[in-house]
Amino acid sequence: MQTNNWEKNRLHYHYTHDVNNSFGMVLEHEDDADRQNLNGQWNHLFARSNTRTSQANLYLKSQLGIAKKGERHTPNTEVGLAGDWETRRFFTSYAVTGRYANGIDDGSFHQKGRVGVAPYVAGYGALHTWLMLQLEHHPESLNDDEKVILTPLVRLFKGDFLVELGINNNGGPLLNWTAKF
């Protein structure tokens, strides 16, 4: 999985151990902050609701690793809660994440929400299209323009490959892709 947006470039390899637990490695580069993070990640699904027409999930996401800024290296931790609810037509998600890297940042948190709608309901194996709106809140950002970011995006997937393309209210691009093996 790779995500690229106004804030960071992120490469993410994940192994799903079982339905409740997945483990991964995350490599991040934050251009503006001149910061790199290399973290191990554990995602834990602690609640799921299945109905005939919907699915809802709650996750605990945690990361532990090393942050590098300039010549300085320090332990880096991230903890987050994420939830989503979707049908074949509608999608919503919310995530709140806090992180701390001693001496590089004194703790920060951000939150992100998404709503989406599928303009058509595609069958299994067909090309699926979602139109989404992503809202991010970075209260500690030094740049006022980056405290709240709104990104309209298109999500496309077919088979084991998913791609997201968007552009935010500051003109910053978003390009995410995920491949399943």
Place this chain on the structure above:
Amino acid sequence: MKYVNVILIIVSVSSPNVWSNSVETSNSVEIITAHVKGMVCDFCARGLEKVFKIEKAVFSISVNLDDSVVSIRIKPDKNLPDKRIKELILKNGYSVEKITRSEAKSETKT
């Protein structure tokens, strides 16, 4: 007599039993239909296809998101118990509403 022999040869050669060695067999194939809850995302349902395909008893699998069903075609003389089907579906994070079994005729002509 010569003409009679020629006629007999023509009749015997044109008989379908001489040329045709076709054998018709009729086997019944078991189709299992699992009604699944939570299967709303194509990208997420890919895992179901993968885990069922590696089961030795499974000939083929098809996923229908419209009806929330997974249809599993079982190989002749093989069996896939309900317990195993539920295990595989739960392992992928879905819930099983019910499982039904039916038989379809499979005709083979050689």
